[in-house]
Amino acid sequence: QVQLVQSGVEVKKPGASVKVSCKASGYSFSNYALSWVRQAPGQGLEWMGWISPYNGNTNYAQKFQGRVTMTTETSTSTAYMEVRSLTSDDTAVYYCARWRHMGEISLPYWGQGTLVIVSS
């Protein structure tokens, strides 16, 4: 069965960077793109961008361009999302989620989420 297992809670100081991992299993990693979504405490879902493990293509929401980098490591079926120059506004749960398939971008599979806390 498809599983996405994310890394654990992170506590960072303002100005630092964080790198969240998302390890996939149960399917051919290279054949399905992943989206990253975040949710600040008590707030809604915010789409951050997507990455294709097949060719490394990415697309970031304008808000995150220049501050977020999404990568994949096909040898370990792992996706990564790095956020730099953290502020308290980046405190949120970060999710990775797999596309249904390359022609259908809805998200039937989600990781459990990674809580990132930014605090001095």
Add this chain to the structure above:
Amino acid sequence: DIQMTQSPSSLSASVGDRVTITCRASQGIFSSLAWYQQKPGQVPKLLIYAASTLQAGVPSRFSGAGSGTDFTLTISSLQPEDVATYYCQRYNIAPFTFGPGTTVDIK
């Protein structure tokens, strides 16, 4: 960017009621719309994709309709386990924006 709105922002209904949530896109998005359910403290769950296709395993009391700019999610008979926040998401072209959410609870 295409903006997504949802109405109402919250609603309270009785068990067995028919509940309808509306999602509107600022421009046409064909049928590239999904609905997600998120219960408190849980991961979002896909309910509907391609505007009206029920995700496998989702109860048949959930249904989706619409195309272009106006979409609906309907719960035909509200159950206590349906208490959650519901989000629409467009995915015709990036950015794949989510709606602000509709919170549903039991009266």
